[in-house]
Amino acid sequence: MDTTIDAPAPLRPWIASYPEGIVWDTELDIRPVHEQVLAACAKNPSAIALDFLGGTTTFGELAQKIVALAGALQSQFGVTKGTRVALMLPNTPFYPIAYYAVLRAGGTVVNCNPLYTVHELAHITANAGADxxxxxxxKQIFEKAEKLVEAGHVKSVIACHFPDALPVVKKVLFSIAKRKDLARLNASPIRDKITKLSDLLARRDTPTAVLIDADKDIAVQQYTGGTTGIPKGALLTHANIAANMSQIDKWGCGLFYPPSKVVAVLPFFHIFAMTVCMNVPLCNGTQVVMLPRFELKALLDLFTRTRPNVLPAVPTLLNAIARADSVTAEQLSSLEVAISGGAALPDEVRHAFAKKSKAILAEGYGLTEASPVVCCAALRVPSKPMSIGLPLPATDIRFVDIDTGQPVGVGENGELQVKGAQVMTGYYNDPEASANAFQDGWLRTGDVGHMDEDGYVFLVDRIKDLIISSGFNVYPRTIEEALMTHEAVEETNVIGVPDDYRGEAPVAFVKLQAGASITEEELKKFISERLNKIEMPKEIIFKDALPKTLIGKLSKKELREEYAATRGKS
Structure with a gap:
């Protein structure tokens, strides 16, 4: 796909709004990410690269393990250019070791969410050909790998021994108290297909050189679209990954360099965390402090122990911090910047977070197909509220009419489309989906929004979430924002449902704050001052919990299924 940037300068009003020191027309560093991280390791080998629950890995140790595993991948498993290797790992030191080793060996990383079902994992590994x-x-994770091997989707498994990631005392305690949580590899039905990571690292194999064509060779095959259909493998080249890292690096104005510490509580197997929480800081020699999953107490303990200053997050995580009485300003005092991505950031969450932390809360925007970041609010100075910020350096965007595909004017809503060096080449073995993903060389995002006269970008909603009610466009986000202004509302999600009179009508699902109480009638009256009659929800349904995706984004898919099953057409 053509991703050259050819729009004339007058169509880039955002450039005039760039923070001081940032240049749009800049040269990007597209050296493969594994080369960059190994260079960072060589530059300061004694510095701490990874902190996992108090166990640390220096850059020198990281490089040693990356190189040793890359050599073993080549010599024992035949990994070479084009080989797909599946990583099914939560955040542990094993993830970056495996990720960079696969790339150093010449292979392609295929990320697999450990929380996926075996059926979902089977589709990804089979489609990718990840043997x-x-x-x-x-045990909880390994049993899925066993089933994939037994079904013939995977031929060989490299097993990482979880206690090896822990500091000495915790390792001993885990081995005593939680031994039952470990899979018994020697008794596994696939034991002849298992190799221990520790055995491979001990061999200290030296990998052979692999000549990478950054513009053509695929670094990561990232599956996306599972909530709307069969997941598709977005093909991200070494240049795509490195270009987005370079863009973020320049946007950060030094934020991702030592002595910064970046929190990695979002999972590395997700494209946002892979780029912002792992690749960018590690390639700059910056420490990454990890948690295997989000738990509020564990995150607060991490802040107290390591004093990090950069927190990439999703809105639900920020909301949990902002709403919790147990969280104090002192606990968050080291935080300088929180970067919100993955979903729209409600204004009420922004205000609630500001009461707990003086950190800049910058909303960003991206998608898997763009490696992923496209736009971001400034990271060093305040930005326009409710905006996803400005396009990153060397990134072009436009908005086009949803029906005609023609570009729209400033302030007019349309589909956001993107060009830039971070944009994928297409989807794996899916020419039809690849063709549909682009319009005249522009990546179609499926998101609706507009740009103001200063170049700031504002999103309204997803095209697929748009509700057509009585012929008018109704955006769920507008209703969600209105509901979130009520102090009793903790979370909300709005869907469109079939309606005999209006065609479609909005229905709101609401989770209340702990101890809060309000009726549907009272809440409707409250939001009636903020919404027009067409936007008013047909129904407000209160729930103890709202469904979320595996990275913590509120999910509409389950709500649509639940509503159809329990209420049907009305």
Missing amino acids: LMITLDL
């Missing part, structure tokens, strides 16, 4: 999987020996 080799690297995973943990935690």
